[in-house]
Amino acid sequence: MIIIPTKTTTSAGQELIQNLRKRYQEADTGCKKVVTDILSSVRENGDEALLGYIRKFDSPDFQLSQLKVSPEEFDKAHTQVDHQFKETLSLAIERLQFFHEQELEKSWTITRDDGAITGRLIRPVGAAGLYVPGGQGGQTPLVSSVLMNGIPAGIAGVEKRVMVTPPNEKGEVHPALLVAASEIGIDQVFKVGSAWAIAALAFGTQSIPGVDVIVGPGNQYVAEAKQQVAGIVGIDMIAGPSEVLIIADNSARPSYIAADMLAQAEHDPQALAMLITTSKKIGEQVVDELESQLEDLSRSNIAQNALKNRGVILIAEDIKEAIGLANQIAAEHLELMIEKPDTWLSDIQHAGAIFLGNYSPEAAGDYLAGPNHVLPTMGTARFSSALGVETFLKKSSIISYSRAALLEDAPHIMALANLEGLSAHAKSVEVRVKEEDKG
Numbered sequence: 475m476i477i478i479p480t481k482t483t484t485s486a487g488q489e490l491i492q493n494l495r496k497r498y499q500e501a502d503t504g505c506k507k508v509v510t511d512i513l514s515s516v517r518e519n520g521d522e523a524l525l526g527y528i529r530k531f532d533s534p535d536f537q538l539s540q541l542k543v544s545p546e547e548f549d550k551a552h553t554q555v556d557h558q559f560k561e562t563l564s565l566a567i568e569r570l571q572f573f574h575e576q577e578l579e580k581s582w583t584i585t586r587d588d589g590a591i592t593g594r595l596i597r598p599v600g601a602a603g604l605y606v607p608g609g610q611g612g613q614t615p616l617v618s619s620v621l622m623n624g625i626p627a628g629i630a631g632v633e634k635r636v637m638v639t640p641p642n643e644k645g646e647v648h649p650a651l652l653v654a655a656s657e658i659g660i661d662q663v664f665k666v667g668s669a670w671a672i673a674a675l676a677f678g679t680q681s682i683p684g685v686d687v688i689v690g691p692g693n694q695y696v697a698e699a700k701q702q703v704a705g706i707v708g709i710d711m712i713a714g715p716s717e718v719l720i721i722a723d724n725s726a727r728p729s730y731i732a733a734d735m736l737a738q739a740e741h742d743p744q745a746l747a748m749l750i751t752t753s754k755k756i757g758e759q760v761v762d763e764l765e766s767q768l769e770d771l772s773r774s775n776i777a778q779n780a781l782k783n784r785g786v787i788l789i790a791e792d793i794k795e796a797i798g799l800a801n802q803i804a805a806e807h808l809e810l811m812i813e814k815p816d817t818w819l820s821d822i823q824h825a826g827a828i829f830l831g832n833y834s835p836e837a838a839g840d841y842l843a844g845p846n847h848v849l850p851t852m853g854t855a856r857f858s859s860a861l862g863v864e865t866f867l868k869k870s871s872i873i874s875y876s877r878a879a880l881l882e883d884a885p886h887i888m889a890l891a892n893l894e895g896l897s898a899h900a901k902s903v904e905v906r907v908k909e910e911d912k913g
Contacts, residue, residue, distance in 0.1 A: 589876030605690030640667025
């Protein structure tokens, strides 16, 4: 049996729940020193360092002249993808564009009776770096990563969007990635990946401009590099293994549950597929479905290892208990395969994305529904949110005092400043009051 269904009330069930609550894991420290050295090398040597890494790990005969994707390569890419792909791409862009347009914030001000004006000025960052993984040496282009990162940045108004992605052995980028980038207005694409790509974006090189924010998923070296440059630039998040939590009652279909658990499990051996059900029978049927459906998957070995090592099926007393556990676990993806799932929506406190009903598979959110699929993992949904337009925005406070407003507030400002021992703060107000008194 791949997974043993376990009641939440048993000692084994309680131990599983405790482990899920505490599943946050630091990035692999084994690569920390390696990444530090890579960042230092790129910072000091720029393009020369990039060329060395690309030749060593990606494309042995790579030339610096190949680093930036040329207009001719973009044009060629459009001839290499079929009409069906272009139709699907167009629909995905339309859905994501419409959804993320709703997230755009506006600057605002308020004026008090005494004439003081306060407010908030919303402005995009100047440049954003978009990291797109290679996907099995370029054989499985992660088009959705281009869209999920690039579209919100564009809507935010980021002037410069810089995409990086590793080249294949021939020094090329999959045409589907180039077409996707082109269709959303990204024309700066560089053939560079891993930690050295993050370094290039953070520090800038002779060829690659430095940016203000870096977003996008990657392997442990990318995650560690993002963590080390955070503060020099903004980052979206430190992502852990992909995860799904499904809550199911007697109305759920075991085949659907199993399919969605496998959809997570095939990502990575560390992926986390979880089910909390109120029905022991459903739990047992899901185990049978998992074993049956595994046989047809192209990544069955990965999925099987993930389920065997990290898969969880818990039997809860009722939906209320299941929802309570979901809030403690704070999963990246939460699916409610229960009767009238919308009636429980207000009880959900912590989840990256919520999928309601039997016909809302997590895969729809990955590609076409509209919301972003870059989501908080490892329980960080307790305090963080999906990547969105706001990831690429910064907010400045606006303060404008009239003469009357300052004279009215002066005693209070000076009192607080003096209490904190900051006499120069108090005097910066006092000098204005005295000048006004003389006048």
